[in-house]
Amino acid sequence: MEDPLNAGKFKKETNLPPFLRIAPEFADPVLAARFPETVLRWRNQRWAQSIGLGNLSDSGWLSHFGRFEALPGNLSQPLAMRYHGHQFGTYNPDLGDGRGFLFAQVGDTAGRLLDLGTKGSGQTPWSRRGDGRLTLKGGVREILAASYLEALGVNTSKAFSLIETGEALERGDEPSPTRSCVLVRLSHSHVRFGTFQRCAYLDDRAAMAKLVDYCVAEFHPGADDPDMARKACALLECIAVATGKMIGQWMAAGFVHGVMNTDNFNITGETFDFCPWRFLAQSDPNFTAAYFDQNGLYRFGRQPLQGSWALQQLASALLLLAEAEDLAPSLAPFETAYRDSFAAHTHALLGLAPLGDVAQDIGLLQAFYGWMTDSGASWAQTFFDWFGGPASERRAAASPQAALYTSASFGPVRAALMARTPVRPGRLALPYFQAPSPVSLVIGEVEALWDPIAASDDWSAFKAKTEHIEEARIALGL
Structure with a gap:
C-alpha cells in the first residue's frame, strides 16, 4: 500500500528537511501544547493531495495537526523560528514565533519545498506574555482570507487545517471567553x-x-x-x-x-x-x-x-x-x-488581454480605478460584472449596480473595456457567472459567518461561503 505520508521524503542526498541545515542558528526546538480536545473543523483536501497527505484519515490528521506527532521522515521536534522586525516603524529585537512553529517541510506535485507552520500551537521562548493560543474566530478568518486570495490569483500562504482545541480564551478585542483552535498553514517559505x-x-x-x-x-x-x-x-x-x-x-x-x-x-x-x-x-x-x-x-x-x-x-x-x-x-x-x-492582475481579474501598449494599459487602470473611487461602486461587483469586457455588456446591464454604468463618467471606462479582447470567454458559461453577484468578503459578511458558529455551533454559512469561494477559484482559473 502506498505510504500516505510520502511527502516526508526530501532530497535523496540528505533525506532530511532542508531547514535543519540552518536550524541551530535560526530556531529553537519546542513542544506543542497539550489541548483538552481536538475537533477537526476544516481540512484543505485539495492541498493535502498536492503534498501527498490526501489519504490521511481524520484520526491521523488529528494526530499530526492537533497533537503534532511528527510526520515520518520529517522534523522530529517542532522549531520556533527566531527573527526581529520593524513593527509600525519601530525596531523590535524581542520577536520570534510566539504562538507557532515550523512543524514539517514537504514537497508538492510541482517539486517545490513547502513549510507546514502553525498558529495557536502553544507557548515558545518568544511568547513574551502571550498564551500562545489562537481564537477559533481568528482561525476561521484566516481560512476565508487565504482561500479568497488564492481564488483571486494572489500569491498567498494556504490555510491547511483548523482544529478546535477546547480551551476558553480571554481577549480584549472580542467577546470573551472565546473558543480556541490551532491552525496549520502551508507556505513556500516562512523565512522573513x-x-x-x-x-x-x-x-x-x-x-x-x-x-x-x-x-x-x-x-x-x-x-x-x-x-x-x-x-x-x-x-x-x-x-x-x-x-x-x-x-x-x-x-x-x-x-x-x-x-x-x-x-x-x-x-x-x-x-x-x-x-x-x-x-x-x-x-x-x-x-x-x-x-x-x-x-x-x-x-x-x-x-x-x-x-x-x-x-x-x-x-x-x-x-x-x-x-x-x-x-x-x-x-x-x-x-x-x-x-x-x-x-x-487587473486585466486577469477582468478576464481581458492587455493591449501591450504601456500607455494605453495604464490609461485603463487610471480610468477604471478613478471611476471606482469617485462612484463608490462595489469593488467585487464591478470586476464580476465586467469580466470578459465586451462579452459581458449584457450581464453588466442586468447588474444590481447597472445604473452606475449608464453615467457619463463611466464612458471612458466602457470604451477602454470594449477595446480589449476577452481571454477564455468560455469561463462566462460556468455557473459562477450565472448568478447576479459574486463572492465577496467585506467585514460585515465575515462577522455574519461567525455569529452562528459562536451562537449555536452552526457551520453551514461558513461551509457555503468556502464552497462559493472555491466556485470562484475554478471559474476565474487564475
Whole structure:
C-alpha cells in the first residue's frame, strides 16, 4: 500500500528537511501544547493531495495537526523560528514565533519545498506574555482570507487545517471567553525579512551567509553565485521582484493586509500573517484595516510604498555581506514588478488581454480605478460584472449596480473595456457567472459567518461561503 505520508521524503542526498541545515542558528526546538480536545473543523483536501497527505484519515490528521506527532521522515521536534522586525516603524529585537512553529517541510506535485507552520500551537521562548493560543474566530478568518486570495490569483500562504482545541480564551478585542483552535498553514517559505534583520542586529556575518545560501538553494536558485556579495545582491533582487508582484496583486484584488511589519514579509512574496485584514467594499486609498493603525501607516493606498520601505530594511541587513552601492540596484526592480503586476492582475481579474501598449494599459487602470473611487461602486461587483469586457455588456446591464454604468463618467471606462479582447470567454458559461453577484468578503459578511458558529455551533454559512469561494477559484482559473 502506498505510504500516505510520502511527502516526508526530501532530497535523496540528505533525506532530511532542508531547514535543519540552518536550524541551530535560526530556531529553537519546542513542544506543542497539550489541548483538552481536538475537533477537526476544516481540512484543505485539495492541498493535502498536492503534498501527498490526501489519504490521511481524520484520526491521523488529528494526530499530526492537533497533537503534532511528527510526520515520518520529517522534523522530529517542532522549531520556533527566531527573527526581529520593524513593527509600525519601530525596531523590535524581542520577536520570534510566539504562538507557532515550523512543524514539517514537504514537497508538492510541482517539486517545490513547502513549510507546514502553525498558529495557536502553544507557548515558545518568544511568547513574551502571550498564551500562545489562537481564537477559533481568528482561525476561521484566516481560512476565508487565504482561500479568497488564492481564488483571486494572489500569491498567498494556504490555510491547511483548523482544529478546535477546547480551551476558553480571554481577549480584549472580542467577546470573551472565546473558543480556541490551532491552525496549520502551508507556505513556500516562512523565512522573513526579520530573519535577516536579526543576523544584522547580532552582527553575525557567518549566520547571514548561511541564511543567504539556504534561501538561494531552496527558493531562488537563479541567484546563485560563487561570490557571496554578488549572491546577496542577486537574492535581494529576486525578493524585490517577488514582493512587487505580490503587492501589485493585492492592489488589484482590493486587499488590505493590515500589519505590514518587516517580520510579516517573507522571501518568496507570499501573503501571510495578515491579522486584521480587509477586502475593500469600495475603492478608498485611505482605508485602514487595523483598528490600532491610528495613523494609517498601512492604509490601502500606501501598501506599495510600505513594501518598498520593507525591502530597504532588508537591504540594510544585507550590508553585512555586500556594499550599499552594489545592493541599491537590486531594489530598483521592485517598482517595475509592482507596476507590471498591478496592470497584469487587473486585466486577469477582468478576464481581458492587455493591449501591450504601456500607455494605453495604464490609461485603463487610471480610468477604471478613478471611476471606482469617485462612484463608490462595489469593488467585487464591478470586476464580476465586467469580466470578459465586451462579452459581458449584457450581464453588466442586468447588474444590481447597472445604473452606475449608464453615467457619463463611466464612458471612458466602457470604451477602454470594449477595446480589449476577452481571454477564455468560455469561463462566462460556468455557473459562477450565472448568478447576479459574486463572492465577496467585506467585514460585515465575515462577522455574519461567525455569529452562528459562536451562537449555536452552526457551520453551514461558513461551509457555503468556502464552497462559493472555491466556485470562484475554478471559474476565474487564475
